[in-house]
Amino acid sequence: MKALDELTFDNRFARLGDAFSTHVLPEPLDEPRLVVASNAAMALLDLDPAVAETPVFAELFGGHKLWAEAQPRAMVYSGHQFGGYTPQLGDGRGLLLGEVYNQAGEHWDLHLKGAGMTPYSRMGDGRAVLRSSIREFLASEALHALGIPSSRALCVIGSSTPVWREKQERGAMVLRLAPSHIRFGHFEYFYYTKKPEQQAELAEHVLNLHYPECREQPEPYLAMFREIVERNAEMIAKWQAYGFCHGVMNTDNMSILGITFDFGPFAFLDDFDAHFICNHSDHEGRYSFSNQVPIGQWNLSALAQALTPFISVDALKEALGLYLPLYQAHYLDLMRRRLGLTTAEDEDQQLVERLLKLMQNSGVDYTLFFRRLGDEPAALAVTRLRDDFVDMAGFDTWAERYTARVLRDGDYSEEQRRARMHAVNPLYILRNYLAQNAIAAAEQGDYSEVRRLHEVLSRPFEEQAGMEQYAQRPPDWGKHLEISCSS
Numbered sequence: 001m002k003a004l005d006e007l008t009f010d011n012r013f014a015r016l017g018d019a020f021s022t023h024v025l026p027e028p029l030d031e032p033r034l035v036v037a038s039n040a041a042m043a044l045l046d047l048d049p050a051v052a053e054t055p056v057f058a059e060l061f062g063g064h065k066l067w068a069e070a071q072p073r074a075m076v077y078s079g080h081q082f083g084g085y086t087p088q089l090g091d092g093r094g095l096l097l098g099e100v101y102n103q104a105g106e107h108w109d110l111h112l113k114g115a116g117m118t119p120y121s122r123m124g125d126g127r128a129v130l131r132s133s134i135r136e137f138l139a140s141e142a143l144h145a146l147g148i149p150s151s152r153a154l155c156v157i158g159s160s161t162p163v164w165r166e167k168q169e170r171g172a173m174v175l176r177l178a179p180s181h182i183r184f185g186h187f188e189y190f191y192y193t194k195k196p197e198q199q200a201e202l203a204e205h206v207l208n209l210h211y212p213e214c215r216e217q218p219e220p221y222l223a224m225f226r227e228i229v230e231r232n233a234e235m236i237a238k239w240q241a242y243g244f245c246h247g248v249m250n251t252d253n254m255s256i257l258g259i260t261f262d263f264g265p266f267a268f269l270d271d272f273d274a275h276f277i278c279n280h281s282d283h284e285g286r287y288s289f290s291n292q293v294p295i296g297q298w299n300l301s302a303l304a305q306a307l308t309p310f311i312s313v314d315a316l317k318e319a320l321g322l323y324l325p326l327y328q329a330h331y332l333d334l335m336r337r338r339l340g341l342t343t344a345e346d347e348d349q350q351l352v353e354r355l356l357k358l359m360q361n362s363g364v365d366y367t368l369f370f371r372r373l374g375d376e377p378a379a380l381a382v383t384r385l386r387d388d389f390v391d392m393a394g395f396d397t398w399a400e401r402y403t404a405r406v407l408r409d410g411d412y413s414e415e416q417r418r419a420r421m422h423a424v425n426p427l428y429i430l431r432n433y434l435a436q437n438a439i440a441a442a443e444q445g446d447y448s449e450v451r452r453l454h455e456v457l458s459r460p461f462e463e464q465a466g467m468e469q470y471a472q473r474p475p476d477w478g479k480h481l482e483i484s485c486s487s
Contacts, residue, residue: 001048004056009069010107011098013180016205019198020186021073025066026095027116027126029159029171032062035134035442036450037155038141040458041177044152046102052155061175062157063115070098070110074118078192079185079252080302082286087192089185089252090120093128096181107209109181110154114173127163130156131439133172134450136263138438140176142430142457143260148238149231150260152177156450158442170443178259180210184303185252191306203310206256221310226319229300231258233323236296237330240289241338242426243269243366247279247483249287249295251302265483268429270474272359272366278483297323338370339402340378340421341409351405354398362390365473367429374421377414378406426460427471433478434470 014021037052051057059065066072074091081089095118097110113136114128133156143150154175161171182202190199207214207224217223235258239246245267246253246260253262267278274290282288287295300323304316335352336344359369369388373381382399389395406417430453438449456470464470 002046003048004051004054004060005067007045007047007067007069007100009067009071009098010101011069011071012107012209013075013096013099013109013182013205014071014073016201019195020202021075021091021096022119024072024074024095024116024118026063026072026097026112026173028063029157029161029173031160032058032064032157032173033159034058035130035156035158035172035447036137036454038137038153038454038458040144041141041152041154044102044106044108044177045100045154057155058157061112061155061173062159063112063173067098072097072112072115074120075181075186076120076189077183077185077252078189079183079250080188080299081250081252082282082284085188085192086252088120088189091118092121092124093118093126094176107179108177109179111176111178111181112173113176114171125163127161127171128173129163129165129169130158130172130442131169132264133174134439134442135266135435136174136176138430138435138450138454138457139263139266140260141454142460143244145458145460146238146242146426146429148242148244148260149235149258151255158447178255178257178261180206180255180257182206182210182256183252183261184254184256184299184306185250186256187303187306188251191309196309199306199309203307210257219311219315221307222315222319225304225307225311225316226322228256228258228303229319229323230326232296232300233326234258234330235260236292237327237334239292240331241334242429243272243289245269245276245278245287245289246292247282247287249292249299251299254299254303267432267483269366270431270479271363272356272369273363274356274360280483293324293327296327334424337424338421340374340406340417342412342420343409345405345408347401348405351398351401355402358389358391358395358398362388364388367426368471368473370425371422371427371471374418374425376418378403378417423461427463428456428460428467430457431474431478432481432483433474436478436481 039049072095076090078087078089094113095115099107101107117126137153137156140150140153157173159171163169163171211224214220214223247265255261265279276289277285438453441449456467
């Protein structure tokens with residue numbers, strides 16, 4: 001394991017030059033202190049977890065100190081926000097401190113969010129507040145534990161720095177890790193500003209460093225775009241299967257690597273609601289839960305437009321045509337596994353769709369239903385779950401088809417079925433009210449609940465003794481929390 005001063009930097013994005021980013025130093029927070037750290041994320045950098053408790057840790061990730069090898073840069077990009085194009089965005093409150101490679105040869109961006117003003121801050125102050133930093137930390141690590149591709153979070157550093165939003169809050173920084181922070185909006189920026197040389201340089205950078213296997217294909221850029229399409233189809237299938245709502249699927253929030261990125265007003269479904277809108281600023285429901293699938297395709301189309309200098313329109317259209325079939329295949333496979341099925345039948349999609357409609361009409365808790373479905377033999381489980389449904393006759397019809405389907409699926413023990421289902425159906429998810437409870441305590445200086453919740457969510461499929469309160473349906477107040485982009 002390494003100490004903090006033993007990290008090895010290789011700042012590949014910074015070497016692209018000033019057309020792609022601007023050198024900016026972090027603005028230090030007052031009285032920085034550790035709120036929470038992820039041992040699993042620290043392991044990605046080969047860091048000894050004990051270093052998180054040292055004063056220099058909070059000083060480094062609170063903007064007071066910097067490695068000599070670090071080259072903090074604010075990236076420039078643009079993007080489509082709620083469907084409208086914004087010509088210039090960029091890192092308005094975040095800095096790419098540098099790229100570190102570990103003993104396995106993996107490169108990880110160190111991206112400090114809430115690091116102060118940059119040339120791209122526009123009217124903002126460049127700061128992040130404690131609540132949004134905690135939410136991003138918890139979401140990043142929770143999604144990873146669920147098997148959903150995501151950026152990672154190393155730590156949250158709190159402070160006494162006042163920050164004004166709707167009210168006065170305290171500033172914080174979250175250290176985000178990802179193999180790359182390049183977004184769809186990077187390509188859009190150079191395309192719409194008509195800078196073909198820089199756009200070509202960016203495309204070569206992404207191709208060589210993040211999709212090198214595509215170099216072996218007859219049309220490397222097309223192969224790369226197809227891979228991006230597939231990764232996004234799979235990621236969004238996992239969002240839908242596990243009830244995750246991103247909330248702000250602007251193209252500047254879409255990673256070129258197909259990982260969940262830029263957490264704002266996200267939420268996991270409590271009661272199943274296909275029309276759920278987690279962002280109270282999304283008045284038209286553009287980024288509602290059910291719209292995430294078509295918006296994923298819309299965003300890929302926006303990226304495709306920016307790639308027209310490198311790939312023919314017909315080839316791009318053909319690649320885009322792969323998105324929905326790939327999504328549907330990934331999603332149905334995941335839902336089969338959530339239902340405990342190991343084989344495929346033609347009627348499985350109808351079985352899933354009928355169940356979701358019944359859940360929608362009855363306000364059934366999405367996560368707990370699937371967990372309880374695997375607790376007992378299928379016939380007994382559906383009998384116990386029946387009372388959760390308003391349309392009991394409709395559920396009885398579904399339950400009869402489901403239990404018959406389970407019998408046809410294969411010859412295995414109930415213990416095997418239970419273990420298989422519990423391995424894909426979490427008992428613990430990041431419900432908004434759990435995050436709010438942790439944030440409220442942290443704002444009073446008590447970080448124990450944030451740390452405890454993080455530990456519980458790091459093992460979402462494993463029943464943990466004494467943690468029953470994290471596996472309950474939310475109270476009524478917890479189902480209707482309004483989450484905004486303000487952070």
